[in-house]
Amino acid sequence: MDFSLLSLMHVIVLLAVSIRIFSRRSSHGTALAWLLLIVLIPAVGVLMYLLIGERRLGRLWMRRAIDLQPQILNWARRIPAANVVGPGRLTTGAESVSRLAMGSVGLPPMGGHRLQLMADSESSMRALIADIDAARVSVHLEFYIWRTGGFVDDLVAALVSAAQRGVTCCALMDSLGSRPFFRSQAFEGLRHAGVKVIEVLPVNPLRALFIRFDLRDHRKIAVIDRRIAYTGSMNIADPRFFKQDAGVGEWVDAMVRIEGPAAWVLEAVSLSLTALQTGANFAPPPPPEMPAAGDSDVQIFPSGPQASTRHIEQLLLAAIYAARREIVLTTPYFVPGETLLTALRSAALRGVHVILIVPEKVDSLLVRYASNAYNDDLLAVGITILHFQGGLLHTKSMVVDDEMTIFGTVNLDLRSFELNFEVSLIAYDRTFSAETRNLQRQYESRSRPVQLAQWRARPKWRRLLENAVQVMSPLL
Structure with missing residues (x-):
């Protein structure tokens, strides 16, 4: 083929993909990162954009999502008034966060929790x-990762036993995160016992042409008898065995056990997925009659790629801007957008004590470099950055x-x-917040502070690498 023809085709492909990027109204950083990748490495960049450049859930999923949204909002409007927290009960800052959460996903703040x-x-x-051993009616689970070994085998045995005694059991498992589990004897044991297993967002080469394969179900939800629920960061994986070859130590997680009406709300969130x-029809059973389990007020906030707005980012921004004294964050992966970075810096500049606790090592080298690129911006305004030493926080x-x-x-x-x-x-809830803050202090005691002067003295090649990866961070 003539060289000039190849060059012309190259220009046409680059122009076509560029027009496609601009037509999607991506964020400035994301669009710039894609354009840079396509210009620097055309073949790789174009292929990657076709595979993961857009939030393609597929026509069937999006049609279902569009049909489902009014059903969810209608269900949320029928939440009994007795469970809803009345106006004036929350502090001013909490009230603003609650209103934004309600406006974003339609779920109100609810009282009566332990x-x-x-x-x-x-x-x-x-x-x-x-x-699960005490369950009488139902067990509903939704987790990103399922891996056999250690206490997971005990959980599988408990589910099998519950199903055999007539408890309705259902487990949602992400297709990618739980891939090895689907080939295990434990998986077959669950199916054989009558546990309904739903593989979420199946992954295969053909689907990857039409549906973005890295859109994942990252939720962790467990609901027992619609009265008790769990959520948090833990996957169904024993940290003594999970990813021990990654060189980051054991994964460190926390969960919250919830008694109260938020349990059946979490079940409804999972049923929507x-x-x-x-x-299937979205038809959660009516709320069970149950006395108040405690005096904690909570609000459930689901988010996902079917929405056109970053609802969860808006929620975090509202919480940061509502802070008056202190914000303490723990996260394994810190690669923020400009709005979140600006909010944290603004909080520090107006005198709020901001503490960010992240693991010293994470299981992604690119994420590690991208995260480090923000250190100077944060440290320069007085934000405390702590590197956790006791494993992958x-x-x-x-x-x-x-x-x-x-x-x-x-x-x-x-x-x-x-x-x-x-x-x-x-x-x-002040009591739960105090307990969580105490847990964060335990993390602090096992962490090393990052000092601005020492950080700025790092080798120039590392700074260059971090900044280069940070430019591409919207694609991570």
């Missing part, structure tokens, strides 16, 4: 197994002024904001 912070994977899993995946938490906590599955990166199905618990 919250129990589970500070590690072992205690979380043992409590969950005990609740079941409806998206299977095409996987807990996702934000405590604001010791009175409000956002706790759940969301990382502080664009993947969680745009590409993953996530869920967060907003706790308007």
